[in-house]
Ligand SMILES: Nc1ncnc2c1ncn2[C@@H]1O[C@H](COP(=O)(O)OP(=O)(O)O)[C@@H](O)[C@H]1O
Ligand SMILES: Cc1ncsc1CCOP(=O)(O)O
C-alpha cells in the first residue's frame with residue numbers, strides 16, 4: 350500500500366478509534382489544541398499536575414508535550430509522563446515552542462530530550478535548529494532564518510535526535526532520517542493566528558495514537574493543518590479577518606476526510622538514503 354493510501358485510511362481510523370491524547374501544554378493555545386484534537390476525531394485530556402501526569406500518560410494512546418509556557422513544575426510533570434509513556438510504549442510527541450529563544454528554554458528542552466524518547470518532534474525551523482545546537486535569530490515563538498533548507502534540517506535533526514522530525518514552514522519537511530517528504534500546502538494566514546503550530550502537533554498526536562507508523566502520523570497531522578489553512582482562506586468572506594479564520598479553521602478540520610485530503614495534498618518525496 351502507498352503512503353498516500355495509508356494516510357487516507359487514517360482519517361476513518363482516528364474517528365473510529367477516538368484515541369485519548371494526553372497533553373501537557375501551554376496556557377495560550379490549550380483550548381485550541383483540545384478542539385483541534387476533537388475535530389480530527391481524538392479525545393483530548395489536558396493533565397499537567399505532577400500528581401497525575403504519569404498515571405494519565407499510561408492510559409492514553411499518545412502524549413503531547415508542548416514547551417510553550419513551561420516552568421519547573423510542568424517540566425517535572427513532562428518528564429514523569431514521558432517516562433511512563435515510554436515504558437508503556439505510548440508515542441510521545443514534542444513541540445519545542447520557543448526553543449532557542451532563551452537559555453532556560455533550550456536547557457529544559459535538552460533535559461527533557463535526555464530523559465524521554467520522542468517518537469515525533471514538530472517545530473518551526475528555528476526551534477528544530479536549536480535542538481541540534483544551532484543558533485538562529487528566533488524572536489519568541491516565531492521562526493527566524495536558518496542556514497539549512499527545511500528538508501536538510503529535518504534529515505539532520507532526525508539522525509541526531511533519533512526521532513521523526515517535522516520542520517513546519519511555507520513548505521513542511523518531514524523526515525525519519527531515511528525517508529524525507531515535503532508538503533507544499535499552507536497559507537501565510539496560518540502565521541497570523543497563534544497556535545497553528547501547536548494545533549498541528551495535536552493533530553500529529555491524534556494520528557500517532559492510531560498507527561505504529563510515525564512518519565505517516567507526522568505527515569498526516571502537519572498536512573491536515575496546511576491544507577486546512579488553504580481551504581479556510583478560500584472560505585473567508587469579505588470583512589472577515591484572522592479571528593474568523595481561527596474559528597473556521599477548526600470547522601475545516603472537523604469536515605476534512607480522506608478523500609478531501611487525497612485531492613488537496615501536495616506531497617513530494619525529497620530524498621531516500
Ligand atoms: N509562510 C507560510 N506559508 C504558508 N503556510 C505556512 C507558512 N508558514 C507556516 N505555515 C504553516 O503554518 C502551520 C504552522 O506552522 P509554523 O508557523 O511553522 O508553526 P509555529 O506556529 O509553531 O511557528 C503549518 O501548517 C505550516 O505549514
Ligand atoms: C504565543 C505563545 N507564547 C507562549 S506559547 C505561545 C503559543 C505559540 O503557538 P504556536 O507556536 O502554535 O504559534
Ligand SMILES: [Mg+2]
Pocket residue numbers: 446447472473490546547
Ligand atoms: Mg510553535
